[in-house]
Amino acid sequence: VEAGDKVRLDALLDDLHAADVADLIEQVGSGERAALLELMGGLDGDILSELDEGLREEVIDQLEPEELAEAVRDLESDDVVDLVEDLEGEQAEAVLEALDSADRAVVEQSLAFPEDSAGRLMQREVVMAPEHWSVGDAIDFLREAEDLPDQFYHVIVVDPRLRPVGYVTLGSILSAPRETPLKALFEDSFRTVEATRPQADVAYLFNQYHLISMPVVDDDDRLIGVITIDDAMIVLDEEHEEDMMLMAGVGDSSLSDTILETARQRFGWLFVNLLTAILASAVIALFSDVVDQIVALAIAMPIVASMGGNAGTQSLTVAVRAMATRDLTGANAWRVVMRETAVGFLNGLLYGVILGAVGWLWFDSAMLGVVLSVAMWLNLVVAGLAGIAIPLGLEKVGIDPALASGTLVTTVTDVVGFFCFLSLASWLLL
Amino acid sequence: VEAGDKVRLDALLDDLHAADVADLIEQVGSGERAALLELMGGLDGDILSELDEGLREEVIDQLEPEELAEAVRDLESDDVVDLVEDLEGEQAEAVLEALDSADRAVVEQSLAFPEDSAGRLMQREVVMAPEHWSVGDAIDFLREAEDLPDQFYHVIVVDPRLRPVGYVTLGSILSAPRETPLKALFEDSFRTVEATRPQADVAYLFNQYHLISMPVVDDDDRLIGVITIDDAMIVLDEEHEEDMMLMAGVGDSSLSDTILETARQRFGWLFVNLLTAILASAVIALFSDVVDQIVALAIAMPIVASMGGNAGTQSLTVAVRAMATRDLTGANAWRVVMRETAVGFLNGLLYGVILGAVGWLWFDSAMLGVVLSVAMWLNLVVAGLAGIAIPLGLEKVGIDPALASGTLVTTVTDVVGFFCFLSLASWLLL
Numbered sequence: 001v002e003a004g005d006k007v008r009l010d011a012l013l014d015d016l017h018a019a020d021v022a023d024l025i026e027q028v029g030s031g032e033r034a035a036l037l038e039l040m041g042g043l044d045g046d047i048l049s050e051l052d053e054g055l056r057e058e059v060i061d062q063l064e065p066e067e068l069a070e071a072v073r074d075l076e077s078d079d080v081v082d083l084v085e086d087l088e089g090e091q092a093e094a095v096l097e098a099l100d101s102a103d104r105a106v107v108e109q110s111l112a113f114p115e116d117s118a119g120r121l122m123q124r125e126v127v128m129a130p131e132h133w134s135v136g137d138a139i140d141f142l143r144e145a146e147d148l149p150d151q152f153y154h155v156i157v158v159d160p161r162l163r164p165v166g167y168v169t170l171g172s173i174l175s176a177p178r179e180t181p182l183k184a185l186f187e188d189s190f191r192t193v194e195a196t197r198p199q200a201d202v203a204y205l206f207n208q209y210h211l212i213s214m215p216v217v218d219d220d221d222r223l224i225g226v227i228t229i230d231d232a233m234i235v236l237d238e239e240h241e242e243d244m245m246l247m248a249g250v251g252d253s254s255l256s257d258t259i260l261e262t263a264r265q266r267f268g269w270l271f272v273n274l275l276t277a278i279l280a281s282a283v284i285a286l287f288s289d290v291v292d293q294i295v296a297l298a299i300a301m302p303i304v305a306s307m308g309g310n311a312g313t314q315s316l317t318v319a320v321r322a323m324a325t326r327d328l329t330g331a332n333a334w335r336v337v338m339r340e341t342a343v344g345f346l347n348g349l350l351y352g353v354i355l356g357a358v359g360w361l362w363f364d365s366a367m368l369g370v371v372l373s374v375a376m377w378l379n380l381v382v383a384g385l386a387g388i389a390i391p392l393g394l395e396k397v398g399i400d401p402a403l404a405s406g407t408l409v410t411t412v413t414d415v416v417g418f419f420c421f422l423s424l425a426s427w428l429l430l
Numbered sequence: 431v432e433a434g435d436k437v438r439l440d441a442l443l444d445d446l447h448a449a450d451v452a453d454l455i456e457q458v459g460s461g462e463r464a465a466l467l468e469l470m471g472g473l474d475g476d477i478l479s480e481l482d483e484g485l486r487e488e489v490i491d492q493l494e495p496e497e498l499a500e501a502v503r504d505l506e507s508d509d510v511v512d513l514v515e516d517l518e519g520e521q522a523e524a525v526l527e528a529l530d531s532a533d534r535a536v537v538e539q540s541l542a543f544p545e546d547s548a549g550r551l552m553q554r555e556v557v558m559a560p561e562h563w564s565v566g567d568a569i570d571f572l573r574e575a576e577d578l579p580d581q582f583y584h585v586i587v588v589d590p591r592l593r594p595v596g597y598v599t600l601g602s603i604l605s606a607p608r609e610t611p612l613k614a615l616f617e618d619s620f621r622t623v624e625a626t627r628p629q630a631d632v633a634y635l636f637n638q639y640h641l642i643s644m645p646v647v648d649d650d651d652r653l654i655g656v657i658t659i660d661d662a663m664i665v666l667d668e669e670h671e672e673d674m675m676l677m678a679g680v681g682d683s684s685l686s687d688t689i690l691e692t693a694r695q696r697f698g699w700l701f702v703n704l705l706t707a708i709l710a711s712a713v714i715a716l717f718s719d720v721v722d723q724i725v726a727l728a729i730a731m732p733i734v735a736s737m738g739g740n741a742g743t744q745s746l747t748v749a750v751r752a753m754a755t756r757d758l759t760g761a762n763a764w765r766v767v768m769r770e771t772a773v774g775f776l777n778g779l780l781y782g783v784i785l786g787a788v789g790w791l792w793f794d795s796a797m798l799g800v801v802l803s804v805a806m807w808l809n810l811v812v813a814g815l816a817g818i819a820i821p822l823g824l825e826k827v828g829i830d831p832a833l834a835s836g837t838l839v840t841t842v843t844d845v846v847g848f849f850c851f852l853s854l855a856s857w858l859l860l
Contacts, residue, residue: 017639019638019639023756027757027759027761139604142604142605143604143607148605149601151601153583153600170583170600170601170604171572171581171582171600174572174600174603174604206663207663207664207667210660212581212659212660229659229660230642230659232663233663237666237670237755240670241751244673244747244750244751245747248746248748249743249744255752255757255762255766255769259769259772259773259776262773263772263777266744266777270737270740270777273736273737274733274737274781274784274785276736277732277736278733280732281729281730281732281733284728284729284732288726291725292725297728298721298728299714300711302731302735303707303708303710306707306844309840310703310837311700313836314678314696314700316678317674317675317677318685320674321671321674321675325667326453327456332457332458335459339685342693343689343692343693346689346690346693347697354704407740410736
């Protein structure tokens with residue numbers, strides 16, 4: 001298809017959803033990508049906002065200013081905000097200039113809210129009604145209104161000072177008699193969110209209370225916008241991605257980053273890991289004369305460390321997930337810590353016995369079996385404790401609990417595992 | 431509060447959302463939980479369906495049959511399905527018997543679809559209209575209909591054989607003139623899904639195409655239900671949880687499981703890890719005479735293994751996430767494999783040099799530095815390759831790519847790391 005056949009390409013792409021076209025652009029190699037973009041001649045705004053952040057900059061660089069202006073003009077205000085906030089200064093300017101002044105003012109107001117706040121996520125276009133209206137008033141208003149948002153699910157009812165007091169679903173407006181007051185149809189699920197609240201909280205609220213839309217208010221509780229569930233779903237998805245990536249020490253990355261960028265992103269946590277690995281090695285170095293005398297220790301060492309690392313990662317994963325869903329809070333933290341430690345105690349006991357038997361048979365030394373057994377037991381208890389205490393501790397000091405805690409937990413289990421194993425060995429075997 | 435003050439407890443709980451009450455029940459200890467439930471005297475159906483699966487069985491066991499019947503009767507059909515599918519045979523029977531026969535038939539039909547399929551997720555209550563209707567016809571129909579679902583966002587338009595042909599948002603029905611044909615208001619986003627499609631696909635489609643609701647069809651393309659975005663969001667959240675838990679080898683678990691249950695759940699993958707760790711140790715045993723002669727090898731070994739494990743986990747996490755979002759497909763798999771290997775090559779080169787220098791200075795042996803350096807380099811290349819190839823391979827043979835691939839990847843990097851390091855050492859240092 002890449003043979004320059006523009007007509008056929010256009011025909012093919014026309015049938016595709018903007019999200020699929022964006023995926024296509026992401027998945028082809030970078031050489032083919034330039035050719036593809038060239039051939040497409042300009043991009044719809046939809047496609048632009050579906051593109052991966054990293055790639056978006058690259059693509060926008062290749063567009064002529066007029067092409068960019070045209071692409072951006074069709075987008076809703078929240079999509080433009082989403083587009084602009086990830087761009088470098090110059091490109092952001094270019095996009096803003098492409099808008100007419102009213103739209104630009106709206107976008108700039110949203111950009112005035114902190115990054116990752118509800119204010120950045122909301123759309124400004126809201127459908128509201130005064131408290132005293134009936135269903136009939138609302139229907140007449142909607143029939144006459146010219147500039148309704150593309151998608152809306154509730155009519156938000158506000159008091160005379162523009163403070164939201166409730167909302168009514170379109171379904172109930174459609175099915176109720178005209179004279180019913182809107183007040184009588186208020187939904188129980190109604191709750192508002194301040195524009196400065198973090199987006200992660202917004203996603204949590206939608207998920208917890210099964211919301212469809214949530215009015216956004218300013219410091220004086222006045223209605224300034226609305227967030228809909230489709231945007232909340234995207235945030236939820238991004239939060240998950242962030243947690244996974246942080247745990248593995250990958251950072252903000254995407255498949256369309258270049259090899260060099262990717263290598264650089266991962267270099268940092270590998271460096272931290274190098275330092276912690278050297279720490280674990282230093283523990284072994286402390287006992288080098290024991291290891292020198294009994295080579296079986298060097299052989300069995302990795303088993304203790306690996307089991308500890310694995311058990312620690314199990315606890316850690318459960319903890320990070322439970323903190324993300326707010327199932328793990330100050331109220332039950334202590335009980336969960338005890339529970340994880342107890343689980344480590346139990347599995348440590350079982351695997352201590354198993355590994356003790358393996359060590360005895362393998363190295364033909366009952367005492368080495370005992371050393372392995374006790375070291376394994378201690379290490380699994382510590383693994384359970386570290387797996388939960390490290391993320392809780394990180395959160396306590398205001399750091400994202402997912403942040404490469406994988407590396408931290410395995411460091412603890414390595415250091416403790418080697419230390420227990422080798423000090424027991426030097427005590428019992430020499 | 432737990433002093434038996436029922437009146438105050440009721441007053442407190444009345445103000446809370448069902449989801450919050452469920453969280454409260456989950457977070458108190460198991461002793462307090464029984465007292466709390468006793469004091470609450472029966473549960474609303476909403477609270478029951480918000481409870482964690484494991485706990486739900488426990489709570490239902492404590493309810494009298496009449497209490498259970500009452501709780502379940504207020505729920506929508508998809509919530510009852512969700513409740514029943516996680517219960518044991520006897521409890522499921524009890525819930526079904528509590529329903530009146532029409533509701534029970536609906537629930538049993540949904541349960542006839544495979545687990546984790548779209549059919550289990552849909553609600554049966556749909557609002558549909560024939561193709562030839564105008565906006566006015568739809569409004570009159572809605573005003574007269576008695577049994578509309580609690581939440582609906584689209585009127586689904588069907589042909590005479592009940593096959594959906596498009597849908598119209600309530601917003602556009604409300605704002606269009608009465609004589610407009612519904613056909614003229616069809617949304618571009620319209621797409622249907624077969625009842626047998628996996629729920630993971632449903633969540634992907636909602637997220638990819640920013641859908642709000644999606645009609646569900648049977649084998650003959652006839653409309654049998656509808657899935658709304660709030661249900662899709664829950665599935666998306668569960669899918670993420672599953673991926674995280676599978677990667678860490680934790681399985682299906684929750685904070686309210688008992689210590690014994692949790693220990694048993696984690697025992698399995700720890701056992702797999704024990705076997706793979708023994709494999710890595712066996713590699714060291716192969717070279718036991720080298721290690722016996724140079725104790726520095728035993729000290730430095732864990733660094734090579736740890737760096738490899740970390741780099742492998744980085745690649746793995748990116749791969750599992752990209753597969754979940756369908757960014758990594760057959761079309762670009764080869765390029766991504768090359769990219770990860772190249773990233774491993776680059777970082778391996780850098781860390782090879784760094785670790786070589788560290789080894790030289792630490793152990794005062796240039797040759798040991800060279801051995802460390804080359805072993806590190808090789809291991810990071812293999813880590814990049816294994817991190818992406820293992821999940822791709824698992825998917826190819828039909829296994830969930832997240833399934834404890836963490837353990838598999840670190841096994842590969844341990845085995846390869848130890849082997850490279852020790853065989854190079856025996857070649858160059860002896």
